[in-house]
Every structure is written in structure tokens, then in C-alpha cells.
Amino acid sequence: MEFYLIRHTTPDVPVGTCYGQTDLGLTATFDAEAAAILPHLPAGIRTVYSSPLQRCRKLAERLFPGQLLCFDDRLKEIHCGDWEGRPWDSIEPGPLQAWMANRLHACIPGGESYTQLYERVTDFLQDLPPAEGPFAIVTHGGVIRSLLAHINEVSLGDSFDAFPIHYGCLVHVQRQEERLAHRFLHNVKRGEERHRPSLGKLRMTSGNT
Template identity: 30%
Template sequence: MVDTVAIALLRHGLTIANERRAYLGWSDSPLSAGGEKQILALRDFYPMYEKIHTSDLPRCVETARLLFPDAALVKDGSFREMNFGLWEGRTYDELKGDGKYLDWLEHPMEAEVPGGESYPEFSARVRNGWNEWIADEKGRHVLMTHGGVIRDLLVRFAPVEKAFFDWGIAHGMGYELIWKDRNSLRRGERCTLLQAVPIMANLNG
């Protein structure tokens, strides 16, 4: 159908901080050697997309350039990961003595993050950025972003309802959401089809 809209939500490649299992929100960390190798190995499994949107953080931009080297990128800070404030770059073992951190682990959808964002603040930012972006979109697009952003969008738009933490998103992979027409997307309706991407068959033969 000509009016169909497909948006692939992709997670950036594995970073050095990810390998340490450190909290990584608005601070940044380069892709690890293994992360870069994995992304390059996935390149031939992705189809061509009409437009590549990306979080403005370098790990997403770098991943998008590796996967789609000939594409023009549109960077948007609305699609950054949640801001972990004073916990940025620190691990569970480094934070487990912090009472505010333990409270956040118990109530992650409500508790405050010192110097960062609460989940409602994060979700509202992503929602606003999404609404501005999709207002006039059609065709097939990519949003290269972060695990938290993808989960938040899937909670809202996946055809089946699942909780935030029930969605798993591997680095360099994600989901393609398909709406039957632009009006369904603009009205904020759930997509009609959801599929994991990439489809692991070489698209170049």
C-alpha cells in the first residue's frame, strides 16, 4: 500500500561502557572493537531506507554511519537515552550502597535520578520528539537510538502490549513497526505489524 509507513527502531552498537555494564545515558562511550565488528557484520542484512534519523550522541551516529555509509543522517537530541545524572558511567557494584539508587531500582518508573531524568520526564521528551518527527513522514525510515527509547516507543506503539522491561533489544538490532497509513501513525495508533530486524538472510545475495 502506497501510504504505508515503516519505521525501524535500531539500537546502537556495543560500547566500552556497555561492556563494563555501566550506566550510559547522556554521557558517551565509543563503540568497542567487538561492537564495531558486530555492526559491520550486520551491514548487508539491512535494506535501504529513505531517511536515517539518529540520536545526536556519538555512539548512535557512529553506528548509523557504519550501517548506512551512504545515507544522510538527521540528528535529534530528543531521542537520547535517559539521563542518569550522577550515576553516569558507574556500575551496580559502585552504586549499591546509595540509598537513592536502591530506591530507584525498586521504583524505576517513578523515582528521581539525582542530577538526571525521571522516567516520566524521559518519556515525555521522547514523545514530543516523536510527534514532531512523524508529522509529515511516509515511506521507510530508521531511528538509530538507545535501548530505553526503543522500549518506551514499543510500549506505546507495538501491536501487543508488554511492559517496558519485557522488551529485549540487542545492540545493532531492533524492530520495524509498520502502519497501514500515515493517518494511523499521526493519530498515535498502535502499528499493525511488528517484526524483528535485521532479517538474517543476506539481502545482496
């Protein structure tokens, strides 16, 4: 088994917005970000799996023109439910604190937990048919992190620090002896990402027990 994990490029959304399965567009840097990924991809990738959300679909179409794309809902980002599209700092302190205290297992209101994300992503990996050559998966940060945690036997809680994954990230995964191993081929930080409340909001929330 050999495959390439590719995170979508920078989405068109204000920093500090809570989003997961919101179908966001892409910024004006899309062309440059996609071009930076291409030199690291080998020829001969015939099978491409992708999240159906447009930020992944458009990148898959750009990197693999003319190829049939296999869309799978299990490759979507975590479902942020009632918080989708809201600024993190506008979310009510009570539900926010309850989720942050146990975000691995607690569901976002109307959405899912990180454990549920992990389970559907690993189900996807286990359901893959045998491939004759390398294949690609164009997806989201949470999905890539879950896959890397799984193949490296890293706990989901530790995976947030263990695997920094920036927009346009490219990871090569290949079987070596009895296990899968990974290496980052492209992972350049472009601007700020903030997928949680600001520090001031966190301090305020922690005091509202």
C-alpha cells in the same frame, strides 16, 4: 508510516557500569556487528534520525554512508545524572533503593526518570513529518523500548520484560490497518549486559530500609 529502529552496537564500557548519556566509544566488534545489521535493511531509506551520542552517530554513518543525518536530543538514552560512569555497585544504598523502588517515576539524582524518557521519545514520534518512504532511527535500548511500549499499548513497567533489546537490534515498524505493528529482524545477544546492581548488592540494599 514505516520505519526501522536500530540500537547501537556494543559500547566500550565495563559490564556493571551505570551509563545513559555518557558519550561512550565502541568496541573492536563494531565492524562485525554493523555488517550483521546491513542485510536486514532495505534499499531506499532516505531519512535517518539519530541520537547525537557517538555510539549511535558512528553506526548511522556506517549503515547510511553519505546520507544527511538528523540528530535529535530526544533520542538520547535516559540521563543517569550523578551516577553516570559509576559502577552500579558503588552507588550509595539510600538513593539507589529510593530510585529502584519507584524507577518509573523517580528521577535518578541529577538525571531523569523512565517516565520522562518515555514522554520525550513519544513527543519525538508525534512530531515527525510525513515521510514518502521508510525511514530509520538509530538510538538506544531505552528509547526503542519506550517506542515499542507506546505503539503496542504496553505499560512502561511491563516493557522491560516484554521487549528484550540487544546491542545491534533491528526492529521493523509498519502501519497495519489502524495501528502500528512491529517485528524483530535482527536481535542477537552478544555478551553480558547489566544495567542494575549485582544480585548481592540488591540483597544488601533491600535490607537497608
